[in-house]
Amino acid sequence: EMVNEVLRVSGTTHKTASSYHPQTNGLTERFHRTLADMIAVYVQPDHKNWDTLLPFLTFAYNTAVQRTTCYSPFYLVYGRTPTTFLDVSFFSSHGNSCQSSSEEYISRLAQSRHQARINTEARQHKRKITYDESHRVVSFQPGDEVLLLTPIHTPGLWDKFQPRFIGPYNVLEPTSPVNYRVTPLVAPTDRRYRSTEIVHVCRMKPFTRRSPSL
Known part of the structure; x- marks a missing residue:
C-alpha cells in the first residue's frame, strides 16, 4: 500500500x-x-x-x-x-x-x-x-502442459550441466499475444517458484508425457 x-x-x-x-x-x-x-x-x-x-x-x-x-x-x-x-x-x-x-x-x-x-x-x-x-509465431491454449526455460544456479555445480527447463506447468490463460499465465502441476517446494506467474512465450516449450509402455 x-x-x-x-x-x-x-x-x-x-x-x-x-x-x-x-x-x-x-x-x-x-x-x-x-x-x-x-x-x-x-x-x-x-x-x-x-x-x-x-x-x-x-x-x-x-x-x-x-x-x-x-x-x-x-x-x-x-x-x-x-x-x-x-x-x-x-x-x-x-x-x-x-x-x-x-x-x-x-x-x-x-x-x-x-x-x-x-x-x-x-x-x-x-x-x-x-x-x-x-520469427516463428508460437501459441498455446489453456490446459496445455509446458516446460519453462529457467536458469538454475547451484554453488559448486556448472551452470551448463544444470537442467535448463523446469516443470511441467499448466497454461491458465493468455494475458497478451506473447505472455501467458501458468501454474505448476505440482506444488513447488522451492520458495523461488510461485504458484502462478506470467511468462513470455519464448521461455515456454510443449511438454510431452512419456508413454506408459516405455
Whole structure:
C-alpha cells in the first residue's frame, strides 16, 4: 500500500516485466550492457574502483550522440551541449556571444525531440522487419502442459550441466499475444517458484508425457 501511495503521489505508472526475459525492458538492459563494457575498459585488475568511474562514464555516455536518435541524451533533456571547465575558461576570456530567447530555446528543443522520435521510430521499424523475417509465431491454449526455460544456479555445480527447463506447468490463460499465465502441476517446494506467474512465450516449450509402455 505504501508503494502504491508513493507511485500515486509521484505520478508514476508501475509496469512489471515478465521474468527471465530481458527484452521486455530492452532499453534499460542495453544501457547496462554498454555501461558494463565501458567499465571493463577502465576498471583496475582487482575490480574495486568501478564505482569511482561511474561519474565520468555516465557523463561520456550522456554527451555522446546516439545512433538511433542522432542526438545525445543530454541535448534532448536540456536542449544544449554541456558546459565544461574549458568552456567556462573560454567564455570568461572572450565573453559569451550566445543570445537566444526562451521562445527560440523551447522551439528548438521541441523540434529536436520531435526529430529524435521520428528517427527512433524509423530505426524500430527497420529492426522489426529484420526480426519478423526469422520469427516463428508460437501459441498455446489453456490446459496445455509446458516446460519453462529457467536458469538454475547451484554453488559448486556448472551452470551448463544444470537442467535448463523446469516443470511441467499448466497454461491458465493468455494475458497478451506473447505472455501467458501458468501454474505448476505440482506444488513447488522451492520458495523461488510461485504458484502462478506470467511468462513470455519464448521461455515456454510443449511438454510431452512419456508413454506408459516405455
